[in-house]
């Protein structure tokens with residue numbers, strides 16, 4: 001167990017779950033990551049007299065388990081309510097009071113997809129397999145990769161790392177989905193940290209990474225429109241898309257260490273190392289994800305199902321295989337914005353904090 005002394009010296013005290021959602025039926029997706037609620041209704045949780053308690057306990061559960069699935073179609077939940085829940089999960093668990101929902105930087109782009117009713121919302125990111133098919137058609141011809149299978153390792157990422165304050169919670173609701181394909185996978189950053197040897201833990205904890213995303217500026221310039229600003233925090237503004245984040249961070253809600261800015265499209269450079277070392281470190285983190293699939297929860301989507309995850313302790317990857325099947329896949333995602341990521345030297349890994357065996 002993490003000693004009392006260690007916990008007391010933490011920069012932010014970990015939150016402890018209450019009992020307000022103990023009545024909900026659930027099954028853990030794997031021993032390490034994920035929890036599925038087969039029958040629970042988010043609308044009922046939102047409308048309950050102790051709604052704040054329930055959503056706070058749900059938020060802590062998400063931070064401990066990494067990701068939760070709501071399997072029953074959440075048809076009675078409006079987009080406004082989805083946004084409200086996403087916002088409350090962060091608000092009820094101590095994120096900076098001035099932060100709110102993320103706004104996509106290039107929301108003004110004319111190719112920004114509308115929701116099923118034809119409207120758009122600056123806090124909602126729309127997923128649409130028909131649009132993805134068009135994107136895939138262009139991606140197929142990337143220089144040097146024509147005729148080769150794609151490297152799906154490229155899919156692993158954490159949301160909005162290009163912001164000074166990246167996302168805390170993301171909430172994706174699948175509105176329509178084909179019978180097969182389009183699964184999403186989440187990997188526990190806690191567990192990836194715990195699989196490092198002690199010398200590698202210390203090495204990784206000394207690293208930061210630049211998470212630059214220059215594509216937003218070039219898209220705005222090419223399209224002749226303004227970037228959205230601010231984006232869920234006064235610190236996420238203008239064309240500031242190149243923060244440095246810790247490669248290992250402390251989760252602000254659980255107090256556990258997680259590998260963070262070590263993989264994904266938004267991580268552009270491990271700082272202060274040679275380019276060869278940069279490549280080696282990032283390939284090693286990706287290798288850790290692909291060689292430890294017991295740290296991965298996989299969601300086979302069904303109509304109306306929802307996933308809510310903590311970007312502060314997980315990576316996720318889409319499976320771009322819906323072009324192989326008939327049927328349209330559409331979903332809507334809202335994301336909250338957390339605080340500036342930090343590494344608290346007094347924090348420990350999840351296994352140590354829970355008194356679990358090392359491996």
Ligand SMILES: [Fe+2]
Nearest residue numbers: 157158159316
């Ligand atoms: Fe994502």
